[in-house]
Amino acid sequence: MGSLRAALLCMSKVLPALPLLLAFAAAAWLARRAAEPGTWLYRADRPTPRSLHEAPVGRLGGLGILAGLALAWAGCAWAGAAPPLSIAGGALIVAAVSLVDDLRGLSPAARLGGQTLAALALAAGGLAPEALQLGEYTLGLAAGLGAVLLLAGTLWMTNLYNFMDGMDGLAGGMAVSGFGALAVLAWQGGDRGFALLAAAPAAAAGGFLVWNFPRPRARVFMGDAGSATLGFLAAALSLWGRRLGLFPLWAAALAFSPFIVDASATLARRALRGEVLWQAHREHHYQRLAGLGLSHRRIVVRAYALMLACAASAVGGVGRPTRDILWLLGAWALIYALIAWRVRLLERRRAGLS
Numbered sequence: 001m002g003s004l005r006a007a008l009l010c011m012s013k014v015l016p017a018l019p020l021l022l023a024f025a026a027a028a029w030l031a032r033r034a035a036e037p038g039t040w041l042y043r044a045d046r047p048t049p050r051s052l053h054e055a056p057v058g059r060l061g062g063l064g065i066l067a068g069l070a071l072a073w074a075g076c077a078w079a080g081a082a083p084p085l086s087i088a089g090g091a092l093i094v095a096a097v098s099l100v101d102d103l104r105g106l107s108p109a110a111r112l113g114g115q116t117l118a119a120l121a122l123a124a125g126g127l128a129p130e131a132l133q134l135g136e137y138t139l140g141l142a143a144g145l146g147a148v149l150l151l152a153g154t155l156w157m158t159n160l161y162n163f164m165d166g167m168d169g170l171a172g173g174m175a176v177s178g179f180g181a182l183a184v185l186a187w188q189g190g191d192r193g194f195a196l197l198a199a200a201p202a203a204a205a206g207g208f209l210v211w212n213f214p215r216p217r218a219r220v221f222m223g224d225a226g227s228a229t230l231g232f233l234a235a236a237l238s239l240w241g242r243r244l245g246l247f248p249l250w251a252a253a254l255a256f257s258p259f260i261v262d263a264s265a266t267l268a269r270r271a272l273r274g275e276v277l278w279q280a281h282r283e284h285h286y287q288r289l290a291g292l293g294l295s296h297r298r299i300v301v302r303a304y305a306l307m308l309a310c311a312a313s314a315v316g317g318v319g320r321p322t323r324d325i326l327w328l329l330g331a332w333a334l335i336y337a338l339i340a341w342r343v344r345l346l347e348r349r350r351a352g353l354s
Contacts, residue, residue: 019075019196020203023068027207030064035211035220043103045221057218059102061208062226065175066095068204073197081193086125087236090118094158094232098224111228112155118232119154123147127239133248135322154235157256160263161231167286168218169300174259174307175205175230181255181311182237182247185318189246198237201230214296247318250325254332255314258307261336262286285343292346306339 034041035058045059073083082088097114100106122128128146132139141149165171183199186192208226212218222230238252253260262285270283282291289299310332317328 019072019079020199022075023072023200023203024207025068026071027064027068027204028210029207030067031061031208031211031220034058034060034063045223058220059223060225061212061220062102062222062224062229063099065201065204065208065222065226066229068207069200072200072203076193076196076200079193079196081196083197084125084127084240086121086127087233087240090121090236091229091233093118093121095225095229098226098228102223102225111224115155115158115228115232116151118158119151119235122154122236122239123150127236127243129239129242129249132250133242134250135320135325137322150239154232154239156264157235157260158228158231160259161234162224162227163263163266164259164284164286165222165227166284167290167300168214168296169209169212170286170303171222171227171230172205172209172212173300173304174256176202176209177304177307177311178202178234178256178259179205179237181314182241182252184311184315185247185251186241188315188318189244191244191246194241194244194246198241201233205230214300216295216297218296247314250329251314251318254317254329255311257310257332257336258303265336265340285339288343288347292350 030041033039034043036042037044037058041060041063042058043060044056046056073088076082093114097106097111101111128150130141130146132141161171161174164174179198179200179202183195183202186194186198208220208222211220212222234252234256238249238256241247241252242249266281266283266285270281275281282288286299286303290296313328313332317325320328
Protein backbone atom coordinates (compact mmCIF):
# COMPACT_ATOMS: atom_id res chain seq x y z
CA MET A 1 0.00 0.00 0.00
CA GLY A 2 2.81 2.37 0.79
CA SER A 3 4.46 1.89 -2.60
CA LEU A 4 1.12 2.29 -4.40
CA ARG A 5 0.39 5.50 -2.52
CA ALA A 6 3.85 6.81 -3.40
CA ALA A 7 3.33 5.92 -7.08
CA LEU A 8 -0.04 7.69 -7.15
CA LEU A 9 1.47 10.73 -5.48
CA CYS A 10 4.25 10.79 -8.07
CA MET A 11 1.74 10.52 -10.92
CA SER A 12 -0.36 13.34 -9.48
CA LYS A 13 2.72 15.57 -9.60
CA VAL A 14 3.84 14.52 -13.09
CA LEU A 15 0.46 14.56 -14.90
CA PRO A 16 -0.07 18.36 -14.70
CA ALA A 17 3.34 18.82 -16.33
CA LEU A 18 2.68 16.28 -19.08
CA PRO A 19 1.16 18.82 -21.53
CA LEU A 20 4.26 20.99 -21.09
CA LEU A 21 6.59 18.04 -21.73
CA LEU A 22 4.61 17.22 -24.89
CA ALA A 23 4.85 20.84 -26.03
CA PHE A 24 8.62 20.87 -25.54
CA ALA A 25 9.17 17.53 -27.28
CA ALA A 26 6.89 18.24 -30.25
CA ALA A 27 8.39 21.69 -30.82
CA ALA A 28 11.95 20.33 -30.66
CA TRP A 29 11.17 17.44 -33.04
CA LEU A 30 9.44 19.57 -35.68
CA ALA A 31 12.01 22.36 -35.42
CA ARG A 32 14.69 19.78 -36.14
CA ARG A 33 12.78 18.67 -39.25
CA ALA A 34 12.39 22.29 -40.37
CA ALA A 35 16.13 22.82 -39.99
CA GLU A 36 17.20 20.00 -42.33
CA PRO A 37 17.35 20.72 -46.09
CA GLY A 38 15.46 18.11 -48.07
CA THR A 39 12.80 17.42 -45.45
CA TRP A 40 9.15 18.22 -46.07
CA LEU A 41 9.25 21.10 -43.58
CA TYR A 42 12.33 22.87 -44.88
CA ARG A 43 11.86 26.26 -46.51
CA ALA A 44 14.93 28.44 -46.85
CA ASP A 45 15.08 31.92 -45.36
CA ARG A 46 17.61 33.69 -47.56
CA PRO A 47 19.57 36.70 -46.25
CA THR A 48 18.25 40.22 -46.95
CA PRO A 49 19.73 43.65 -46.14
CA ARG A 50 17.91 43.52 -42.77
CA SER A 51 19.09 40.01 -41.91
CA LEU A 52 21.87 39.16 -39.49
CA HIS A 53 22.43 35.70 -40.97
CA GLU A 54 24.69 35.16 -43.97
CA ALA A 55 23.49 31.77 -45.29
CA PRO A 56 20.04 30.25 -45.93
CA VAL A 57 18.33 28.89 -42.81
CA GLY A 58 15.04 26.97 -42.49
CA ARG A 59 12.25 29.36 -41.56
CA LEU A 60 9.33 27.10 -40.58
CA GLY A 61 10.48 26.22 -37.07
CA GLY A 62 7.47 28.15 -35.78
CA LEU A 63 5.30 25.22 -36.85
CA GLY A 64 6.97 23.27 -34.07
CA ILE A 65 5.95 25.96 -31.58
CA LEU A 66 2.38 25.90 -32.88
CA ALA A 67 2.17 22.10 -32.80
CA GLY A 68 3.59 21.96 -29.29
CA LEU A 69 1.19 24.65 -28.14
CA ALA A 70 -1.78 22.85 -29.71
CA LEU A 71 -0.86 19.56 -28.02
CA ALA A 72 -0.38 21.24 -24.65
CA TRP A 73 -3.65 23.17 -24.85
CA ALA A 74 -5.50 20.02 -25.92
CA GLY A 75 -4.12 18.26 -22.86
CA CYS A 76 -5.11 21.18 -20.65
CA ALA A 77 -8.62 21.17 -22.15
CA TRP A 78 -8.93 17.44 -21.45
CA ALA A 79 -7.99 18.22 -17.84
CA GLY A 80 -10.64 20.95 -17.68
CA ALA A 81 -8.51 24.05 -18.36
CA ALA A 82 -9.48 25.12 -21.88
CA PRO A 83 -8.56 28.57 -23.22
CA PRO A 84 -11.41 30.86 -24.29
CA LEU A 85 -12.57 30.32 -27.86
CA SER A 86 -11.75 33.95 -28.65
CA ILE A 87 -8.08 33.40 -27.79
CA ALA A 88 -7.74 29.99 -29.45
CA GLY A 89 -9.62 31.16 -32.55
CA GLY A 90 -7.69 34.42 -32.76
CA ALA A 91 -4.38 32.60 -32.46
CA LEU A 92 -5.45 30.21 -35.22
CA ILE A 93 -6.28 33.13 -37.52
CA VAL A 94 -2.93 34.84 -36.90
CA ALA A 95 -1.04 31.57 -37.34
CA ALA A 96 -2.81 30.73 -40.60
CA VAL A 97 -2.30 34.17 -42.14
CA SER A 98 1.33 34.25 -41.04
CA LEU A 99 2.02 30.75 -42.39
CA VAL A 100 0.68 31.74 -45.81
CA ASP A 101 2.97 34.77 -45.63
CA ASP A 102 5.92 32.50 -44.81
CA LEU A 103 5.15 30.19 -47.74
CA ARG A 104 3.95 32.53 -50.47
CA GLY A 105 4.11 36.08 -49.20
CA LEU A 106 1.21 38.38 -48.40
CA SER A 107 0.71 42.12 -48.67
CA PRO A 108 0.92 44.16 -45.47
CA ALA A 109 -2.79 44.93 -45.86
CA ALA A 110 -3.71 41.24 -45.97
CA ARG A 111 -1.62 40.47 -42.89
CA LEU A 112 -3.10 43.41 -41.00
CA GLY A 113 -6.60 42.36 -41.99
CA GLY A 114 -6.15 38.90 -40.51
CA GLN A 115 -4.59 40.31 -37.36
CA THR A 116 -7.43 42.80 -36.98
CA LEU A 117 -9.98 40.00 -37.25
CA ALA A 118 -8.14 38.09 -34.51
CA ALA A 119 -8.05 41.19 -32.27
CA LEU A 120 -11.78 41.75 -32.83
CA ALA A 121 -12.36 38.17 -31.67
CA LEU A 122 -10.74 39.11 -28.35
CA ALA A 123 -13.04 42.12 -28.06
CA ALA A 124 -16.06 39.94 -28.86
CA GLY A 125 -14.90 37.56 -26.13
CA GLY A 126 -15.20 40.31 -23.53
CA LEU A 127 -11.48 40.89 -22.97
CA ALA A 128 -11.49 44.66 -23.56
CA PRO A 129 -10.38 46.37 -20.33
CA GLU A 130 -12.92 48.59 -18.64
CA ALA A 131 -10.33 50.04 -16.25
CA LEU A 132 -6.57 50.19 -15.67
CA GLN A 133 -5.18 49.37 -12.24
CA LEU A 134 -1.99 50.52 -10.55
CA GLY A 135 -1.70 49.40 -6.96
CA GLU A 136 -4.62 50.76 -4.96
CA TYR A 137 -5.69 53.10 -7.77
CA THR A 138 -8.07 52.26 -10.60
CA LEU A 139 -8.63 54.41 -13.69
CA GLY A 140 -11.98 53.78 -15.34
CA LEU A 141 -12.12 53.89 -19.14
CA ALA A 142 -14.86 55.56 -21.13
CA ALA A 143 -17.22 53.34 -23.13
CA GLY A 144 -15.48 52.04 -26.24
CA LEU A 145 -12.03 53.20 -25.16
CA GLY A 146 -11.18 49.78 -23.77
CA ALA A 147 -11.98 48.17 -27.13
CA VAL A 148 -9.80 50.73 -28.92
CA LEU A 149 -6.92 50.03 -26.53
CA LEU A 150 -7.39 46.27 -27.02
CA LEU A 151 -7.31 46.60 -30.80
CA ALA A 152 -4.29 48.91 -30.88
CA GLY A 153 -2.37 47.00 -28.21
CA THR A 154 -3.00 43.58 -29.74
CA LEU A 155 -2.02 44.69 -33.25
CA TRP A 156 1.12 46.38 -31.95
CA MET A 157 2.14 43.42 -29.79
CA THR A 158 1.58 41.00 -32.67
CA ASN A 159 3.74 43.02 -35.03
CA LEU A 160 6.44 44.19 -32.64
CA TYR A 161 7.16 40.58 -31.70
CA ASN A 162 7.65 39.89 -35.39
CA PHE A 163 9.89 42.95 -35.73
CA MET A 164 12.06 41.80 -32.83
CA ASP A 165 12.47 38.30 -34.23
CA GLY A 166 15.72 39.03 -36.01
CA MET A 167 18.45 37.38 -33.96
CA ASP A 168 19.17 33.76 -33.05
CA GLY A 169 17.49 32.79 -29.79
CA LEU A 170 15.98 36.19 -29.06
CA ALA A 171 12.24 35.71 -29.69
CA GLY A 172 12.28 32.21 -28.24
CA GLY A 173 13.95 33.44 -25.08
CA MET A 174 11.40 36.24 -24.71
CA ALA A 175 8.61 33.67 -24.96
CA VAL A 176 10.14 31.46 -22.26
CA SER A 177 10.66 34.40 -19.92
CA GLY A 178 7.49 36.40 -20.65
CA PHE A 179 4.96 33.57 -20.70
CA GLY A 180 6.78 31.96 -17.79
CA ALA A 181 6.19 35.13 -15.77
CA LEU A 182 2.46 35.07 -16.60
CA ALA A 183 2.33 31.42 -15.52
CA VAL A 184 4.00 32.18 -12.19
CA LEU A 185 1.69 35.12 -11.57
CA ALA A 186 -1.34 32.92 -12.25
CA TRP A 187 0.04 30.19 -9.97
CA GLN A 188 0.48 32.75 -7.21
CA GLY A 189 -3.09 33.88 -7.83
CA GLY A 190 -4.37 30.35 -7.32
CA ASP A 191 -5.40 29.63 -10.92
CA ARG A 192 -3.43 26.54 -11.93
CA GLY A 193 -5.41 26.10 -15.14
CA PHE A 194 -4.36 29.52 -16.43
CA ALA A 195 -0.81 28.84 -15.22
CA LEU A 196 -0.60 25.69 -17.36
CA LEU A 197 -2.10 27.43 -20.38
CA ALA A 198 0.37 30.32 -20.05
CA ALA A 199 3.30 27.95 -19.53
CA ALA A 200 2.47 26.05 -22.74
CA PRO A 201 3.91 28.64 -25.19
CA ALA A 202 6.96 28.93 -22.92
CA ALA A 203 7.49 25.16 -23.06
CA ALA A 204 7.02 25.05 -26.84
CA ALA A 205 9.45 27.94 -27.28
CA GLY A 206 11.94 26.08 -25.09
CA GLY A 207 11.79 23.07 -27.42
CA PHE A 208 12.29 25.35 -30.42
CA LEU A 209 15.30 26.99 -28.74
CA VAL A 210 17.12 23.65 -28.78
CA TRP A 211 17.77 24.34 -32.48
CA ASN A 212 17.49 28.13 -32.52
CA PHE A 213 20.01 29.09 -29.85
CA PRO A 214 23.26 30.39 -31.43
CA ARG A 215 25.92 27.64 -31.29
CA PRO A 216 27.44 29.71 -32.90
CA ARG A 217 24.48 30.16 -35.28
CA ALA A 218 20.86 29.03 -35.17
CA ARG A 219 19.86 26.04 -37.28
CA VAL A 220 16.25 27.14 -37.76
CA PHE A 221 14.06 30.26 -37.49
CA MET A 222 10.47 30.48 -36.26
CA GLY A 223 9.19 32.63 -39.14
CA ASP A 224 6.12 34.85 -39.00
CA ALA A 225 3.91 31.90 -38.08
CA GLY A 226 5.83 31.59 -34.83
CA SER A 227 6.64 35.19 -33.97
CA ALA A 228 3.31 36.82 -34.86
CA THR A 229 1.35 34.11 -33.02
CA LEU A 230 3.51 34.48 -29.92
CA GLY A 231 3.00 38.25 -30.02
CA PHE A 232 -0.76 37.82 -30.32
CA LEU A 233 -0.81 35.35 -27.43
CA ALA A 234 1.26 37.70 -25.27
CA ALA A 235 -1.46 40.33 -25.69
CA ALA A 236 -4.37 37.88 -25.40
CA LEU A 237 -3.19 36.08 -22.27
CA SER A 238 -2.29 39.39 -20.64
CA LEU A 239 -5.82 40.66 -21.24
CA TRP A 240 -7.37 37.40 -20.04
CA GLY A 241 -5.24 37.31 -16.90
CA ARG A 242 -6.28 40.88 -16.13
CA ARG A 243 -9.92 39.95 -16.69
CA LEU A 244 -9.60 37.07 -14.23
CA GLY A 245 -7.98 39.35 -11.65
CA LEU A 246 -4.71 37.39 -11.62
CA PHE A 247 -2.43 40.33 -12.41
CA PRO A 248 -2.66 43.92 -13.71
CA LEU A 249 -1.71 44.86 -17.26
CA TRP A 250 1.36 46.78 -16.12
CA ALA A 251 2.87 43.54 -14.80
CA ALA A 252 2.35 41.73 -18.09
CA ALA A 253 3.78 44.71 -19.98
CA LEU A 254 6.83 44.75 -17.71
CA ALA A 255 7.41 41.03 -18.29
CA PHE A 256 7.49 41.60 -22.07
CA SER A 257 9.08 45.07 -21.86
CA PRO A 258 12.45 44.10 -23.43
CA PHE A 259 10.59 43.70 -26.72
CA ILE A 260 7.97 46.40 -26.16
CA VAL A 261 10.47 49.12 -25.27
CA ASP A 262 12.99 48.36 -28.02
CA ALA A 263 10.38 48.12 -30.79
CA SER A 264 8.40 51.15 -29.61
CA ALA A 265 11.49 53.35 -29.17
CA THR A 266 12.80 52.32 -32.59
CA LEU A 267 9.45 53.10 -34.23
CA ALA A 268 9.32 56.50 -32.52
CA ARG A 269 12.84 57.41 -33.67
CA ARG A 270 12.09 56.46 -37.26
CA ALA A 271 8.78 58.33 -37.21
CA LEU A 272 10.46 61.50 -35.93
CA ARG A 273 12.95 61.27 -38.81
CA GLY A 274 10.12 60.92 -41.31
CA GLU A 275 11.16 57.45 -42.46
CA VAL A 276 8.84 54.89 -44.01
CA LEU A 277 7.89 52.82 -40.97
CA TRP A 278 7.14 49.53 -42.71
CA GLN A 279 10.44 49.34 -44.60
CA ALA A 280 13.09 46.86 -43.43
CA HIS A 281 15.85 48.32 -41.28
CA ARG A 282 18.58 47.44 -38.81
CA GLU A 283 17.95 49.96 -36.03
CA HIS A 284 16.79 47.79 -33.13
CA HIS A 285 19.26 47.71 -30.27
CA TYR A 286 20.19 44.08 -30.87
CA GLN A 287 20.88 44.84 -34.56
CA ARG A 288 22.99 47.86 -33.68
CA LEU A 289 25.01 45.83 -31.18
CA ALA A 290 25.60 43.18 -33.83
CA GLY A 291 26.75 45.94 -36.16
CA LEU A 292 29.31 46.91 -33.52
CA GLY A 293 30.82 43.45 -33.73
CA LEU A 294 29.27 41.69 -30.71
CA SER A 295 28.54 38.01 -31.29
CA HIS A 296 24.97 36.72 -31.44
CA ARG A 297 25.54 34.59 -28.37
CA ARG A 298 26.95 37.45 -26.33
CA ILE A 299 24.04 39.73 -27.22
CA VAL A 300 21.35 37.12 -26.61
CA VAL A 301 22.78 35.98 -23.26
CA ARG A 302 22.73 39.57 -22.04
CA ALA A 303 19.20 39.92 -23.38
CA TYR A 304 18.19 36.81 -21.42
CA ALA A 305 19.51 38.40 -18.24
CA LEU A 306 17.41 41.50 -18.95
CA MET A 307 14.32 39.39 -19.71
CA LEU A 308 14.64 37.37 -16.52
CA ALA A 309 15.14 40.52 -14.44
CA CYS A 310 11.97 42.04 -15.95
CA ALA A 311 10.03 38.82 -15.32
CA ALA A 312 11.20 38.68 -11.70
CA SER A 313 10.29 42.34 -11.20
CA ALA A 314 6.81 41.77 -12.62
CA VAL A 315 6.22 38.75 -10.37
CA GLY A 316 7.60 40.49 -7.30
CA GLY A 317 5.85 43.79 -7.94
CA VAL A 318 2.27 42.53 -8.06
CA GLY A 319 0.47 43.19 -4.79
CA ARG A 320 2.91 45.85 -3.65
CA PRO A 321 1.75 49.34 -2.60
CA THR A 322 1.34 51.92 -5.35
CA ARG A 323 4.42 53.81 -4.23
CA ASP A 324 6.61 50.72 -4.57
CA ILE A 325 5.20 49.98 -8.03
CA LEU A 326 5.93 53.53 -9.19
CA TRP A 327 9.50 53.24 -7.91
CA LEU A 328 9.84 49.91 -9.70
CA LEU A 329 8.55 51.21 -13.03
CA GLY A 330 10.63 54.35 -12.69
CA ALA A 331 13.74 52.28 -12.06
CA TRP A 332 13.10 50.25 -15.21
CA ALA A 333 12.53 53.42 -17.23
CA LEU A 334 15.96 54.61 -16.06
CA ILE A 335 17.55 51.24 -16.88
CA TYR A 336 16.17 51.32 -20.42
CA ALA A 337 17.37 54.92 -20.86
CA LEU A 338 20.85 53.87 -19.74
CA ILE A 339 20.84 50.94 -22.17
CA ALA A 340 19.92 53.26 -25.04
CA TRP A 341 22.63 55.74 -23.97
CA ARG A 342 25.22 52.98 -23.74
CA VAL A 343 24.47 51.66 -27.21
CA ARG A 344 24.67 55.16 -28.66
CA LEU A 345 27.95 55.80 -26.83
CA LEU A 346 29.47 52.62 -28.27
CA GLU A 347 28.39 53.68 -31.75
CA ARG A 348 29.98 57.09 -31.32
CA ARG A 349 33.21 55.56 -30.12
CA ARG A 350 33.20 53.18 -33.07
CA ALA A 351 32.58 56.07 -35.47
CA GLY A 352 35.41 58.07 -33.85
CA LEU A 353 37.81 55.18 -34.24
CA SER A 354 36.76 54.77 -37.86
